[in-house]
Amino acid sequence: QSVVTQPPSASGTPGQRVTxxxxxxxxxxxxxxxxxxxxLPGTAPKLLIYKNDERPSGVPDRFSGSKSxxxxxxxxxxxxxxxxxxxxCATWHDSLSGPVFGGGTKLTVx
Amino acid sequence: xxxxxxxxxxxxxxxxxxxxxCTFSGFSLTTSGVGVGWIRQPPxxxxxxxxxxxxxxxxxxxxxxxNRLTITKDTSKNQVVxxxxxxxxxxxxxxxxxRYRGLYEPNDYWGPGMMVTVSS
Numbered sequence: 001q002s003v004v005t006q007p008p009s010a011s012g013t014p015g016q017r018v019t020x021x022x023x024x025x026x027x028x029x030x031x032x033x034x035x036x037x038x039x040l041p042g043t044a045p046k047l048l049i050y051k052n053d054e055r056p057s058g059v060p061d062r063f064s065g066s067k068s069x070x071x072x073x074x075x076x077x078x079x080x081x082x083x084x085x086x087x088x089c090a091t092w093h094d095s096l097s098g099p100v101f102g103g104g105t106k107l108t109v110x
Numbered sequence: 111x112x113x114x115x116x117x118x119x120x121x122x123x124x125x126x127x128x129x130x131x132c133t134f135s136g137f138s139l140t141t142s143g144v145g146v147g148w149i150r151q152p153p154x155x156x157x158x159x160x161x162x163x164x165x166x167x168x169x170x171x172x173x174x175x176x177n178r179l180t181i182t183k184d185t186s187k188n189q190v191v192x193x194x195x196x197x198x199x200x201x202x203x204x205x206x207x208x209r210y211r212g213l214y215e216p217n218d219y220w221g222p223g224m225m226v227t228v229s230s
Contacts, residue, residue: 051215
């Protein structure tokens with residue numbers, strides 16, 4: 001059971017906008033940057049969003065991140081079939097003195 | 111460009127010690143703020159952070175595994191080594207090496223990962 005909570009699943013149809021949440025506390029999400037990763041089946045995770053809302057070069061602007069208080073969100077607009085993957089949030093945990101991951105959200109494109 | 115690659119045994123027996131190496135390129139572990147660490151993922155399960163070492167030799171460990179882990183670095187070889195003692199079947203997982211580019215932040219780059227199975 002992770003200290004940072006994500007919904008286990010999410011879904012949407014092509015073209016839709018989907019939001020995945022990441023909920024924590026003041027000692028993790030509330031006080032530190034949140035990162036988001038996409039993990040396609042059988043591959044290593046890939047960085048999608050860093051420092052709450054920054055996109056690495058090469059990541060489409062369909063992906064966006066935000067944070068408010070002790071929660072963060074990843075939004076995917078213009079959903080495509082290739083977006084079907086597992087999505088993880090991560091942040092630093094002050095009292096554990098290390099990074100923590102959310103439990104992951106499996107996104108299904110219907 | 112930044113690359114990392116894991117190496118080590120793919121099969122270990124229960125109670126044995128696992129030693130994994132991460133060989134990286136495209137950055138230096140002598141640069142202020144940079145770290146290299148390890149993350150694992152049991153089959154069908156979530157990611158779990160294990161350990162991290164920074165450019166200044168600051169070591170961080172997952173509290174739940176701290177007693178079993180040791181992380182070291184060899185900057186001349188661009189390599190970071192993780193040892194995990196007393197392996198058990200629950201340690202069967204894909205082990206990823208990762209680069210950290212800022213203090214107190216998650217990683218940005220990942221290695222491809224390697225599957226380690228614990229079985230007699």
